[in-house]
Amino acid sequence: MSLDVWLQQVWYERARAPWWLRICSPVYGAVVRLRAWLYARGWLQSVRVAVPVIVVGNVTVGGTGKTPFVIWLAGRLRTLGLPVAVVTRGYGRSSTGRVTTDILRVDDSCRADEVGDEALLIRRRSGCPVYVSRDRVAAAQAAIADGARVVIADDGLQHLRLARTVEIALVDGQRGLGNGALLPAGPLREDAARLGTVAAVVLTGSGPGAGPSASIPAGALRMGLAGELLQAVNGVAIDRTLRSFAGQRVHAVAGIGNPGRFFAALRAAGLDVVPHRFPDHHRYARWDLQFDEDLPVIMTEKDAVKCQAFAPAHCWCLPVSAAFAAADERVLLRRILMDARLLDILACPLCKGPLQLADDSSGKVLVCRADRLAFPVRDGIPVMLEEEARQLESTDPLLER
DSSP states (O other): OOHHHHHHHHHHSOOOOOHHHHTHHHHHHHHHHHHHHHHHHTSSOOBOOSSOEEEEEOSBSSOSOHHHHHHHHHHHHHHTTOOEEEEEOOTTOOSSSSOOSSOEEOOTTOOHHHHOHHHHHHHHHHOOOEEEOSOHHHHHHHHHHTTOSEEEEETOTTOTTBOOSEEEEEEETTTTTTTOOBTTTSSBSSOGGGGGGSSEEEEESSSSOOSSGGGSOTTOEEEEEEOOEEEETTSOSOOEEGGGGTTOEEEEEEOSSOHHHHHHHHHHTTOEEEEEEOOTTOOOOGGGGOOSSOOOEEEEHHHHTTTTTTOOTTEEEEOOEEEEOHHHHHHHHHHHHHHTTGGGGOBOTTTOOBOEEEEETTEEEEEETTTTEEEEEETTEEOOOGGGSEEOOTTOGGGTO
């Protein structure tokens, strides 16, 4: 049994942690609390950059759906006309290769071993600029210099050096907080009470949020992960639906934080799954995809970005997207927009000029004086579509405010 599998059993499957793990947790917790106290007192300095920073993270180790959430959030903010960039450390990347500077802007020529699998996936799926660096403050400053008006910090909840405007914490809806213990006896990076300090807690996937559920705030929102279309990893074959493999035996490959969730999704679609679990951010080689039985191979999209050069023709990946109930999406976007003061920096999608928040007989609107348009704000969320905007007469009082 690998160390990773054994720890997962201790953290999430109620296997008893040995004494030498349990005695380390209080020491780890004391260090975490001391570090937070030093930042709170100003003895360690947080750096506030010139634009709002939205931090997306978790209090547990791995596997909470941060990457699909970051892709969703970046896309939603872009539809509002906000120039968004993502900064990330670039987990899983190599220290060698073409990376010669401290900050790397991810582009289509980058490889996963250079920038990290998650950074490359976020870039491809969101279309937003993505900056990779161990120094996330420097990465944010580089993004701002290139025109970003909002920065999303991926997996930045514990990176206190980068000051933040809004914090969003994700919790796995099935595994929750596990056994509720701090590392290394449990999966917690910091005390569960930290969830009470963020703007929103998002439960990902199905399930009640197992573990010490009392530590998960009652107002937590729910995010699903939806994916039905399989894509050939080598990019040659045409797409297939997941259910077209129903009843077939397949090899399922996952090197992510919670492989069990991926395997369960395939089984729920009717596939007979032969699971192959790899460590998170695993660097694949050709032989990792060679099995005794010549069956279809299905992997996550995060794994696929590392296997395109050598994946066989019968190898497929399943892209997934974040999905919210309409009510939860409205609540989440309202908290982000208001807490980050993003309404103040929205620009007109037509002329890119400034907008002014005003009250109209129909409610709040964002007024572009240059184009004489009033964009509606519904449930606290701007609707930045030309067809939804109201054309204003030159004498309209909204243009005089």
